[in-house]
Amino acid sequence: MALARTWSVALFGVDGVPVEIEADVGVGTVRTQLLGLPDAALHESKDRVKAAVRNSGHNWPSQRVTLGLSPATLPKNGSGYDLAIACVVLAAAKAIPGDRLSDTVLLGELALDGRVRAVRGVLPALLAARRAGLAQAVVPTSTLAEAALVEGLTVHGATTLTQVLAWLTGEGTLSPAGPPATTPPADGPDLADVIGQPEARWALEVAAAGGHHLLLTGPPGTGKTMLAQRLSGLLPPLSMEEALGVTAVHSIAGLLSSDAPLVTTPPFVSVHHSTSTAALIGGGAGLAKPGALSRAHRGVLFLDEAREFGVGKLEALRTALEEGEVRIARRDGITRYPARFQLVMATNPCPCAPPKDIDCICLPAARRRYEAKLSGPLLDRVDLRVPMRPLTAMNREFVAEPEPTATVRERVRKARTRAAERWAEYGWSTNAEVPGADLRREFALPRETTSSVDRALATGALTGRGADRCLRVAWTLADLAEDDRPTADHVAAALEFRERRKA
Template sequence: MALARTWSVALFGVDGVPVEIEADVGVGTVRTQLLGLPDAALHESKDRVKAAVRNSGHGWPSQRVTLGLSPATLPKNGSGYDLALACVVLAAAQAIPADRLADTVFLGELALDGRVRAVRGVLPALLAAKRAGLTQAVVPVPALPEAALVEGLTVQGAATLAEVLAWLTGAGGLHATTPAEPSPPPDGPDLADVIGQPEARWALEVAAAGGHHLLLSGPPGTGKTMLAQRLAGLLPPLSREEALGVTAVHSIAGLLTPEAPLVSTPPFVSLHHSTSAVALIGGGSGMAKPGAMSRAHRGVLFLDEAREFGSAKLEALRTALEEGEVRLARRDGIARYPARFQLVMATNPCPCAPPKDIDCTCLPAARRRYETKLSGPLLDRVDLRVVMRPLTAMSAVEVSAPEPTAAVRERVHKARTRAAERWSDHGWLTNAEVPGPALRRDFALPRSTTSILDRALSRGVLTGRGSDRCLRVAWTLADLAEVDRPTPDHVAAALEFRERRMS
């Protein structure tokens, strides 16, 4: 009878690929055939779509229906194609006009009674549709707040398939998007709650100012977890571009709510050592889903009792710490997820973890095994290492009033602003993102300033990567001191952060 076309989007990580959906209704054996490498959920959509069409007041064509999803060699996953399939089949059967289908993206799963259900990944899908030059989209009503974040694309919402069909025939309208009012970020835990630990508090401030990774070691009850939980509160709000990138990951993970469709503050992801490798890195059958490392993008990933995680999970962090990205190769392709997070690890000095080191009852061999659970290559990627000491006093007389988060955040924001202005021509936002060759070549410090690093390298206590990371920390210390370039004292302080004994 006729041929009709419309669009949907296939997601591979946070990258979307527009998928052209064609329907041909013609002579032949009565059957519905779906082409284009559909997965099990998409293959079952034929029956869901048939029932939804019948329960929306239309008949399914009593002829051969051939549905093609192009690119044909691209694996298609999920149920988000249902709405597009229903519309294109009815248009090919000439039950509805096809005028509005050609430049419209349809996203949504269909219930058997014709309701349009929400799907994951609406934001990255619409961003991909916009890049491909498509001009309008129809999404489930619950996804409208998320869809409103995409500028330059006309997006409308549908609650049922009948509403969409009425809109295509000109007999009715759809739900319009309304820009979501940004809600103020919730008040997080305050740094003033942490008693004592001046060295660790200073390291937390340096980590926040430069985007550096941090390792906290010490007996239980010294405030390691409390400090880690307060790092995200020191970080500045996300820019619009950063917020969209973080929100896209959370959309695919199914973590967004209509009340808070935009993630505008740095996320904080805390993991227990029983977390699986898939939950940490990402994975799953078919196309891989984002893990905790990607959910912590532009925020903080906290590993409590880090030495209990196991070497396989800990070593998986190394590539993401260097590249800021996770690449997951699966049967259906390679999924790429951003993972530029700040890593904070907390660990005890030994298995028995007494309040004072002199009370340790561990055998030397057991202590050595425990210490080596954090490998040298992983520790080499951690800029700041801090040993936390047992508290010696809790009274107000002996403990001075600690600084609140607001006071420290102000200094952090000033330091980050200095760094962003300095690196603006190169596109780097924090000192931790600056490549080592650029630090040594384009922003080289005098030999007299870095001589202590040369001596450390000659003694074998510092690697080339460690030297670069010391330079990055030195630039952060200079930003906090509001000076233009690091001094020898800043470089020495940066090296001291790496040389502290961790047990």
């Protein structure tokens, strides 16, 4: 009887759990048994690994092979354990030394000819391995640029199983991880392309400066989609901590490229109204995969034609908007994905959507049904509601020269810097993240400053949540104006952003 062990990682959302893989080769009926709650893909790995080992010039043990994946009660999913299983079985059979395996994590799927194929989630897996104190890792060469982002861990890249076995015997070397690749962000669409719409442009700037959610309402062709697409270009680059969090989600979703392994700019995710709830929130068999909400983490989620999405999908947004996290319960457990994004919704004012509201031919009942598709609780979570007005001129002689993205982005940067310095000791970075209780207690404004909000609360025109969001927008307006505290005008302007419904 011979024993050997090595390590791999099981992923639950963006959290990784180190998995100890033990192999026992001994007497008994010739078979390979896999223990530790493997899924179907992992069960199939026995045949993949056997073929890969034979085609790499080694013999699979002609004895009983028992593989234990611990923690045994933790569900194991996917094909990323193939490389670790092949190496640990050969070490237990004394075909290769197992000295290096005890502190090494191995990730990779094996082809039948022994090639090491890429797997998803390399970055969060290696972050978990580093937290567990493992010293080194072997990953597919195609994911080496992503793995290089993890500091404090010696990372090697492998193309074939033969290379890995030669490295374990000390007869060969593996590709070392170079410095993390950095690619300058590409220039996105410019705000100067949007003609007119001064109110909507100002709302976009406020949304970018404070991290607020935005609803654009207006007839087709007024620039709603163009404005939404330019919001991410106004946001500052991600910090290293934020970039790693976003990159981890994109790694699990399989969206990373070897040319740009680190996501350094806020992502922009546009969702079509025909998408399913699982694609929006996250889902899939077993443990859920990230959806559009998580892919937009630290960026912008854009819902065009928002009222066409359906009530169920829209209402599913509410918890994520409040908590910045998606929790998906499945048979195998609860998966958590970060989802702290800025929501931008664009919608027509009514089903017929004429250029001018006075030309609407919709029946009152049809218009009410259409407006009701965005529920009150969802709208209560949207800080800025802006009417888009029909264009009256396209000629630059009659329209003010629009500001480019670079100019507006600089004002946004200054406002965000003021907010970040103010909230630094509390752990918040934008005004939108500040809890309402702290705004009312630690940073309470004088009664004469908040009198307009108090009147709206007294008349029932504003909810408690709406009042908190008004105060957050007021702080953003003060930051843009370079004032230390919001004034009554800032609070009134923030309230107006919530009360305007129609063009």
